[in-house]
Amino acid sequence: MSSPPTPTLPIIDISPFLPTTSNSTPASKSTSAQALHTACHTHGFFYLINHNIPPTLTTSILSLARHFFLHSTPTSKAHIARRGARGWQHIGENVTKGLRDMHEAVDFYREVDDMDGMEDGPLGGQNLWPEEPPELKEVFKRYLEELLGLGEAVVRAMGYAFGSENEEIFLRDTRESFWVLRMIGYPPLQSTNLDEGISCGEHTDYGCTTFLLADPDVKGALQVLSRDGGTWIDADPIPEAFVVNIGDMIERWTNGLWPSTRHRVIHRGSGYRVSVPFFYEPDFNARIKPLKKAVEMTGGVEKFEEVKYGDHLLGKIAGNFYGGDGAEEGIGNT
Ligand SMILES: O=C(O)CCC(=O)C(=O)O
Numbered sequence: 001m002s003s004p005p006t007p008t009l010p011i012i013d014i015s016p017f018l019p020t021t022s023n024s025t026p027a028s029k030s031t032s033a034q035a036l037h038t039a040c041h042t043h044g045f046f047y048l049i050n051h052n053i054p055p056t057l058t059t060s061i062l063s064l065a066r067h068f069f070l071h072s073t074p075t076s077k078a079h080i081a082r083r084g085a086r087g088w089q090h091i092g093e094n095v096t097k098g099l100r101d102m103h104e105a106v107d108f109y110r111e112v113d114d115m116d117g118m119e120d121g122p123l124g125g126q127n128l129w130p131e132e133p134p135e136l137k138e139v140f141k142r143y144l145e146e147l148l149g150l151g152e153a154v155v156r157a158m159g160y161a162f163g164s165e166n167e168e169i170f171l172r173d174t175r176e177s178f179w180v181l182r183m184i185g186y187p188p189l190q191s192t193n194l195d196e197g198i199s200c201g202e203h204t205d206y207g208c209t210t211f212l213l214a215d216p217d218v219k220g221a222l223q224v225l226s227r228d229g230g231t232w233i234d235a236d237p238i239p240e241a242f243v244v245n246i247g248d249m250i251e252r253w254t255n256g257l258w259p260s261t262r263h264r265v266i267h268r269g270s271g272y273r274v275s276v277p278f279f280y281e282p283d284f285n286a287r288i289k290p291l292k293k294a295v296e297m298t299g300g301v302e303k304f305e306e307v308k309y310g311d312h313l314l315g316k317i318a319g320n321f322y323g324g325d326g327a328e329e330g331i332g333n334t
């Protein structure tokens, strides 16, 4: 009997930071936070286990997404076609580094009543929910609530990694997280020439922490660039674990100690791949600049200027859909 291959990314047990864990101790929190620190520093990507999200829920999320992409009628997809940043995007609509991404997707964002006059911008309006399958909206909303709780646990652990007194250091700017929930469908690539299309071009994610749920049957699709830039590491799904990665705002907060990691998707398999990333992001109005403790730990000089997260996000959206600045940088959530 052969044993399963050893995963190449670190594995983090988040249970000491879950509100449902009654026996967490300073020692168990410290072990988890230390492992997280190493993972964020050395890879920026890791598997998250013991997160307490029911596998029945994650399985339903992937099968509802698959159902939407493969069995909705063209009319019902067109009905939720993207308005601003929310809604369905057809294959090739999203652009990374000037090249079309060979996937279709639906984006849901936090809905905000008072957006300081941003109602007319790309983030205004309501989410566009598919009508088929009918239960998708309710199940995705339930999943969203669970993931907001998990996002809080992970940023607590990240804060703890900078000292137990700092557990809430990131949390204070994510309490009204301007989250994004995205479902993505990838048909297999037809050409071996990546210039003719890549499933999802090389990028970093823009915010705080991404929790990826991916088709368990597809291997070799999501690839993570090693810190030395020399190797692409497969981030294949492992049972009951999320693939988690850190985004640009964490890099800025940590003064580069935990850089956001470049990654891409190349799906050449025979089946249709589905993934559902959840982006746990800072508050829209959060002003992100290097934390004092992180500056001390990285030589005493601030390497990044302050940025308002919402401005950073709007720049990236402009790049993805409208060929603005973000496109040149090739950085984004897709
Ligand atoms: O589908 C995947 O595996 C990753 C997608 C991704 O990197 C993103 O949406 O930012």
Ligand SMILES: [Fe+2]
Pocket: 203, 204, 205, 263, 332, 333, 334
């Ligand atoms: Fe990404």
